[in-house]
Amino acid sequence: MLHSQRAPHSTCLGCYRLVVKLGFISGLVLFCLGAWIKFGAASFIEVMGSFSGQLLTSIYINMGVGSALCLLGLLGCCGACTHNRCLILLYFAILSVMFIGQMVCTILVLLYKDVVTSMIQAASKESLMTMYMGPAATDPISKAWNSIMTKYKCCGFENSTHDFRRSIFATDTGLLYPKTCCVDMKSPACDGLDTTPSLIHQK
Numbered sequence: 687m688l689h690s691q692r693a694p695h696s697t698c699l700g701c702y703r704l705v706v707k708l709g710f711i712s713g714l715v716l717f718c719l720g721a722w723i724k725f726g727a728a729s730f731i732e733v734m735g736s737f738s739g740q741l742l743t744s745i746y747i748n749m750g751v752g753s754a755l756c757l758l759g760l761l762g763c764c765g766a767c768t769h770n771r772c773l774i775l776l777y778f779a780i781l782s783v784m785f786i787g788q789m790v791c792t793i794l795v796l797l798y799k800d801v802v803t804s805m806i807q808a809a810s811k812e813s814l815m816t817m818y819m820g821p822a823a824t825d826p827i828s829k830a831w832n833s834i835m836t837k838y839k840c841c842g843f844e845n846s847t848h849d850f851r852r853s854i855f856a857t858d859t860g861l862l863y864p865k866t867c868c869v870d871m872k873s874p875a876c877d878g879l880d881t882t883p884s885l886i887h888q889k
Contacts, residue, residue, distance in 0.1 A: 706762035709781060713755025720749035741806075755784070811843050815853045821865045832866045839887045841867035847881055 724745050758780055765773030795802070817827040835841060842849025847863040850856045855864060861878030867886050868876035875885050 703766050705781075706759055706766060706777070709755055709762065710759025713752045713757075713759060715752070716755065717749050717752030720745045720752060724749070751784070751788075758784070807843075811849075814843055814849060818853065818855050818864075820855050820859060821871075832864075835864075835866040835887070839869075841887045845887065847886065 724742070758777065761773060762777040762781075764770070765777055813827050814831060817825070818831050819825060819828045821828075821832055823829070823832075841847060841863060847867065850861075850863050856862065859878065862881060863878055863886065865871045865876050865878070869885060869887060870876065873885070875882065
């Protein structure tokens with residue numbers, strides 16, 4: 687009889703510990719994802735131009751939520767280890783609020799995904815047209831674009847020399863594309879005027 691009374695309690699405690707672990711792991715994943723975007727994909731943030739501030743804010747929010755989930759997981763662990771009813775109830779109350787908040791954010795992202803995508807594309811194109819100064823430039827946006835084109839072997843935003851038409855770079859230099867668009871930047875044919883397909887990245 688005593689064993690049958692303890693069994694449901696042990697099962698509930700096991701489920702609770704599983705929820706705590708999953709919450710802690712998801713928080714750690716969110717934090718690491720935000721940190722990777724912030725420090726590992728910095729060039730992508732730079733090319734957003736005026737939109738980079740909003741993107742950085744969302745990254746910090748992501749890292750903040752991840753940190754909160756990790757701390758919440760520690761709170762849940764303390765409640766499970768000490769069998770403290772107040773800590774356990776507090777854990778579930780905060781977790782419920784955060785879960786509802788995340789569901790609302792997910793729904794909003796899904797609803798406005800196309801709007802956000804078009805805003806990011808527009809901001810990226812605008813930075814390329816109005817702020818990119820060429821391979822030798824040292825400003826953050828030019829360096830970011832050069833890094834992206836060199837690393838991913840592409841040319842501009844839509845992978846075409848057309849991306850540079852009527853841009854600040856083309857107006858100032860009279861060239862159709864920068865050297866970073868070339869397959870071989872040291873080639874004499876990479877002069878910014880020769881648009882032979884084999885000369886320029888086509889991916």
